[in-house]
Amino acid sequence: MITPDNKDFFYICTGHLVDRGFCQPDAGEAAATAALKKKEEFDREIEAVKKEYEEKQKIKKEKRKEKGKDKEKEKEETKTEEQQDKDDEKVKDDKIKELSQSKDQAQVDLGPRIFTLNKNFHQMRIDRIRNIEQAKRNRERLSNPANFPAPPSGNP
Numbered sequence: 001m002i003t004p005d006n007k008d009f010f011y012i013c014t015g016h017l018v019d020r021g022f023c024q025p026d027a028g029e030a031a032a033t034a035a036l037k038k039k040e041e042f043d044r045e046i047e048a049v050k051k052e053y054e055e056k057q058k059i060k061k062e063k064r065k066e067k068g069k070d071k072e073k074e075k076e077e078t079k080t081e082e083q084q085d086k087d088d089e090k091v092k093d094d095k096i097k098e099l100s101q102s103k104d105q106a107q108v109d110l111g112p113r114i115f116t117l118n119k120n121f122h123q124m125r126i127d128r129i130r131n132i133e134q135a136k137r138n139r140e141r142l143s144n145p146a147n148f149p150a151p152p153s154g155n156p
Contacts, residue, residue: 001115008125017113022121026114046099053092060085 001023002009016022064081117125141147 001117008129010125017115021118023115023117026116029114032113042099046096049092049095049099053088056088057085 001012012022017025060081
């Protein structure tokens with residue numbers, strides 16, 4: 001986790017991100033998760049279209065093997081079947097393009113995951129930083145001899 005001004009950071013595990021007592025996801029985080037789910041759905045739809053197309057092609061090949069009896073008719077049919085194959089290929093490509101375009105439009109830039117740290121933990125971090133800065137100032141004061149009072153003179 002890191003502060004918005006990039007001054008303080010610390011490493012956490014996924015268990016801490018799940019713990020509601022430690023931090024809560026930002027509202028934008030929920031939207032990013034929803035966008036990720038939509039992307040996965042679109043990917044599944046594209047795969048389904050591809051599988052459907054492959055199944056249709058297998059069925060057509062099987063039918064062609066069964067119809068292979070008449071050679072003259074077969075030549076004419078192969079031309080029409082080739083045209084149908086091309087049309088099916090175009091339909092498949094169009095469906096995939098449509099799904100890809102809608103996926104790109106729906107996809108949101110996920111960016112960094114944003115969480116809000118619990119107030120108690122945040123205050124502990126601020127106190128720690130403040131104590132470190134105070135200790136640093138004290139060390140500087142002690143190292144400078146001008147900050148100490150002058151020793152008493154020998155005249156009584």
